[in-house]
Structure formats: C-alpha cells, structure tokens
Amino acid sequence: MAKLVRTEEEVMLADAARGFLDGAAPVSHLRGLRDAGKTHDPALWKDMSDMGWAGIMVPESAGGADMGAAAACVLAEELGKTLVSSPFISTAVIAATALKQVADDRANAALAKIASGEMIYALAVDETNKFAPEASEMQAKKVGNGFRLNGTKGFVVDGGLADRLLVLANTGDGLTLFDLPTDRTGIKRDTTAMIDSRDAARVTFTDVDATGDDVLGTVDDAMSVLKPALQAGQAALAAEMAGAAAGAFGMTVEYLKERKQFGVEIGRFQALQHRAAHLWSETEVTASAIMNAGRQLDENPDEAELAVSLAKARATATVQLAVQEGVQMHGGIGMTDAFDMGFYMKRARVTAEWLGDYGYHARKVAHLRGF
C-alpha cells in the first residue's frame, strides 16, 4: 500500500484548496448564508466546479480529474476546516462514485454534468432516525415493465437544492437504487431547517412512476452500486469531520495563547494544557485512520470496509470531543452565536449522524474483526 504520508500532489491540492477557501469561504460565509435564510451559494459551487473539485472523482473521459478517494478526502478536510457549505460529498463523491460503477451512456452523461457543476445530486436512503440502508422498506412495486414508488425518506442531505435523487427502495425481492429527477410527478420535497444551517429535506414519494431506465445498476442489487458510493462518502465525510475538528482545535489553541486570567495566559494552566494535548493526540490518531481509508479505497476497494468504518467511527468521536472542549476552553464566549464555535458544534452533531453514527461503524469494525 502507498505510504501513510501525503504525496506531493496531495499537499499541493490541500494548499490550493486552503488558499481559495480562506478567501472565498471562511466560516463567515456560512454565517452569511444562514443570516440570509439560504443554504447554498451557487456561485461558490460554480467556482469549486471550475477548479475541478466537482469532478475530482469523475473519469477523465467525462471531463473529470479522476483523482480518487484519497484526493477527495484531502479536499473534504479543507472544506471541513471552515465549514464550507456545498454539495461536494453528496454529488462529487457519493453520486459520482455510484454512477462510475454503472458507466453506461446515461451514467457517463450524468457524470459529465456533475463535473461541470451543472447537476447536483442528493442521496435519499434514511427512513428512520438512524442510518440503516439494508433495512430500507420504501416500496418500489413492480408494475408492468416499471415500478411505482411510495414512501418517505428523511435526512436527505442537499435534498432541497438537488436536481436529482439517488433513492433506495425495496421491490419486495430486494433493494434497488433509482436515479430520479426531483421534478418527477409525485415527488414532494420539504426542506428541513437543520441545526447546522445546511441543506436537507424530507422527501415524500406518492405513486411515483419509474422505468427500467431510472434504475442505477441492476434491479434488486442496489448494494453493488451503493456500497462503494457510501464508502467513498463515509471516508470523505470522516475527512470533513477531521477538518472541522482541526478548525475548532486551531481556534481553541489560539485562544489559550491569548486569553488572560489571573494575570497570565490561560494556556499556562496545566489542566488546560493537558486537555489540549489529549485532544491533539486524538486528532493525530484519527488522521491516520482517515488516510488509511483513502488509500484502501483507491488501491483495494473491495477490502475497504473496515478501513472506512474505522475512519468514520474515529472521526465521529474526535470531532465531538473537539467541539465540546472548544466551547469549554473558551468559557462564556464559546456559547455565543456571535462566535464561530457554535457552528462547529452543530455541524459536528449533524455529521456524527450522517451516513452512520459511531455505534453503526464501531459495530461494523467489531463484526469484521470477528466479534
């Protein structure tokens, strides 16, 4: 396996991303969207697409950069550091990976539109308050040559702004993945105001007609397409979370060096020094799990499940520690809306749940390790 050290290419990608995002999308950008009652900035997504980010996992033949999962993780981490609001993971990582598994003419055309930034996708999987794709019950009744879909999907991240949805439904014989336009008759989207100020929707399907052409991959075999897509998404999300943890931690360490009480910087107090050092240690360990997940997905995708679940579990624990310590070590100011730490805390909670929480992934790890 390639070494657990960033390649020159990855370092350059991270530097370029940081340079752009510090100007175009610091945390104040998310705050601005929230204050304006918006969840998405089309101009920002266009700029990101023009830089090739929307197509980072899209094959070159469809106009993408085809850089792979590790590179997507590098970008996601930078996005996470300043809580950039974009459909990067839903569209550029999850949908692009799913479409790549199929790679027929229609899928290739969709990939090209993802790369150019013209098409945004959202993933509609969850039906209860916890991630459990294998247990999806939403109906896709076989009717003649086609299907009729009925049911509700919740926590559809980027579902409000998406042009298309990847929908997981049950035909009675198995799970099937549908790729549907959001304006298909019978689809109703209710955007949900989320604590992290990002886009999400509850989507209701009432007698939605789908044809064989709307099926992504093979009927009753959703997982062969969805599983790699979920894994790529989970790894990138873990990286985003590590970025958010780094963002919150960076603010906290700066504050420890600045804020004075009892006549000295609070960073002189050993109680806080040790908590900060512990948190840093956790972030270092998590960084290894994430880098390993990216490498496994690129080099050994069929065996990547353990690495991906390890990364998502660790990232979940770490980012939650980072934001809790972040607020505590800031004292009162950490609780104020005017200060950015709250944005990190809320995003951490949402990402902890999305695509499987700590328990979901820790159980996967245990299962794969034989207990």
Add this chain to the structure above:
Amino acid sequence: MTQFSKDLSVFREEIRDWLEANCPEEMRDGAITERTICWGGKNWNFTSDAQKTWLDRASAAGLTVPKWPTAYGGAGLSRDQEKILQDEMGRINARPPLQSFGIWMLGPALLQFGTEEQKLEYLPPIARGEVRWCQGYSEPGAGSDLANVQSKGEDKGDHWLINGQKIWTSYADKADWIFALIRTDREAPKHKGISFILINMENEGVTTRPIQLISGSSPFCETFFDDVKTPIGNVVGEVNRGWDVAKYLLTHEREMISAGGAGLSGGGRAFGAILNDEVGGLSDPILHADAMRAEVDALSIGLTIERYKDMAESGQGVGDASAMLKYMGTELNKTRHELVMAAGGSDALEWEDGRAPHWLRTKANSIEGGTSEVMLSILSKRVLGLPG
C-alpha cells in the same frame, strides 16, 4: 551472512522461504510474555533448544536487528522490507528471536551519536544477544524531573570515578552493562552537566538490589555505584552533552513502549475476538461496547505507529510527537487489560490463572519511559506551543 534481494516481491519470497527453513516449529506460537521472551546476555538461560537455535539463526542472518547496517550485525533492510518481514513473521506466528534494551534503546542512540569504534564494539554483541543492557536513568530524586540526576562522575584522567544511586533499573540484576546518566559537571545548568556513560556491571563497586512489583515479579532494582571506575572513553556523544543522547534514546523507548505490550503494530488478532474466546461471548453489552471502542482505538493507534514510521522514513521529523504514541498506546493498553480482567470475572482473580500479573504490569506502562502527564506536558509545550 544471508543476502536478501532489494526487489520487494523477490524479498517476500526469500523471507518466506528463509523463515520456513529456519524458524523452529516451537517458536511459531506467537507468544510474547515475560516467560517466553528471549532477552539474551552472558548469563541467559535459554528456555529451550529451539529458543537458542532461533536466536542463532536469526542473528546470523542479521534479522534480530533487521534495519541496522550489516557491519553492525543487522541485515540493512529498508522500512518496506522490514514491514514485509513483520508480515511474514506474523503470518507464521513467529516469536521475535530476541528482544532487549540494547535493540530498542542503546542501539539507536549509538547509531546516531556513537563513534565508529563504539558502534563496532557494542552493536554486534547486542545483535547476537550476547550482551544484555539496562537503563540507568531514574534516581530517587530524579523521576519525571530526570535532568535532576545527582549520581556523579569525576574525571580521573584515564577513567571516570562514579558514585551514586539509580532506582527502578529494570533487569539490572540480569544485565551485563548499564548505560547511565551521570552528572559530570556540577557547576553547569542542570541539562548541561550530564554525560551518557557506559559501565560494565561486573566492575567493582556496582551492586543491585531487586524491588518487588505489585504483579509479584521483581524485574527492577536499585543500583548502587560506589567508587566505580569506567574508562574515560566510555562516553556516548560529547561529555556534558549527554542530555541530547538521553532524549533521543527516550523517543525510541517511547515508540517501543507504545507498540510493545499492546501488540498494536502489524497484524495481530482482534482484541475483542480474544476476549470473546476467553469468556465465551461478550454477553454483557457494556463490556461488548467497551471492547468495540478499544478495538477502534487499537487499530487506529496501530495505523498511527505505521504512519509515523512512514513519516520518519520520508524525512519528516517526528521527534516530540512520539510522546503522543507513548501516551495513547499505553493508556489504551491499560484499558484493554481492565477489559480482560472484567471479562475474566472471578476466574481471573486467581494468580494461577495468569491474567492478573499482566493486568498489574500494564499499570507501569503509563509511568515507565516518562509518565502520561509528562507526555502531555511535552506535547502541549513543544508541539502546540503553549506557554509556560
């Protein structure tokens, strides 16, 4: 001297064949416990013929210290080759042929700071398991505040005259030589007056007194120096600059402790699976959940050890950050042995059972080689740049 290919796939074949031909069947049980370790040394009593055969064959091929240069008894392997060797040894569950403070601690320090004569004199016997070393750092008044060592060495022209006391010296009663921190300049600031001195334990005036541990064994000692003479040239690095050597050695010691007992580096069986077998299913949901957490952390810390080695190999200094590995690895190891005891229930409370001594021994992991608190202080000041 066996010659191994630089080509990694050829190397894997060669190592596989070599292990197949040379590693005795009895040494393939993967056991690494106080009782099965081969420490080597002049007075070593091999626990079996197989243990001796395995040491002789491995050291003849340079594989007790695979990465050391061949001139000093190693096999001159690269990091990638070393990984393959670990893989292949793991595959057949081979025991390490030799473990010692010489390999883990003194060797790296000599390779970095020793003169050519010192390397040629001291390294090959370590590689062959002929000389066993112990570490004379701590003193009654110098634990976490290690630079406060007071054992003193006077320059007598051709030799140092050494007087003082060390404590917590692991295996001092079994060791042939000791590397010790000795104050050679009492006027200088405390970090600037220490030398790193090598002393033969057979010299007149060296005595040891074992101290019993809570785990029942007594692997460490008080060590006394009463008018001990050691040649003036037995200083590693510069006189009065021993602190640099001491610190460098500690980074290696910390990496070793972080991975060592925990079995975190390389493959290894899932800890949860081991617990599962031992107690016939983790039926208690709390225990099960704790075991899952420990497994997530163990795999990730194992990857971090690999990542740090990769970083070191690609020239990115790791230095003070090794304190993180030590802190995280040892705290996890303690947690895991708490789980072993909880899973074992009352069965594990009998000495005969054997779990309790390991559990008790792990409590030292976050003390020896620098305490967890000291690790956190190093990280907060030197890595995070916090004041004070």
